Amino acid sequence: xxxxxxxxxxxxxxxxxxxxxxxxxxxxxxxxxxxxxxxxxxxxxxxxxxxxxxxxxxxxxxxxxxxxxxxxxxxxxxxxxxxxxxxxxxxx
Numbered sequence: 001x002x003x004x005x006x007x008x009x010x011x012x013x014x015x016x017x018x019x020x021x022x023x024x025x026x027x028x029x030x031x032x033x034x035x036x037x038x039x040x041x042x043x044x045x046x047x048x049x050x051x052x053x054x055x056x057x058x059x060x061x062x063x064x065x066x067x068x069x070x071x072x073x074x075x076x077x078x079x080x081x082x083x084x085x086x087x088x089x090x091x092x
Contacts, residue, residue: 002058004065006048006074008090009041015088016044017065017074019058023049045090047083048074 003023007016007030016038020026027046033039052058064070078084085091 002052002055004050004052004058004061005046006065006078007038007044008047008084009038010043010045010090011041013089014041015047015075016041017062019055019062021055047090048078 002019002021004017004019005023005026007018007027008014009016016030018026023046027044029035030038030044031042033042038044050058050061052061065074075084075088079086082091
């Protein structure tokens with residue numbers, strides 16, 4: 001199994017989107033500063049994940065959600081689910 005996941009940075013209030021085969025380990029790595037691209041944005045909250053049968057499918061989802069249209073769809077879905085507020089801030 002592979003996953004597309006979304007993290008919310010409590011520091012800069014922006015989303016990070018990625019793929020992995022182990023969401024828990026990847027989440028810990030992001031929050032421990034083990035990923036250079038996100039170390040300056042920690043701490044993170046895992047706010048969403050989708051499971052896929054293959055790495056290829058997860059990467060396709062990531063590519064879609066990182067596009068302008070896909071990013072807008074993702075944000076809208078996260079707002080509809082009550083995860084984010086209308087302004088994109090974390091709800092709760």
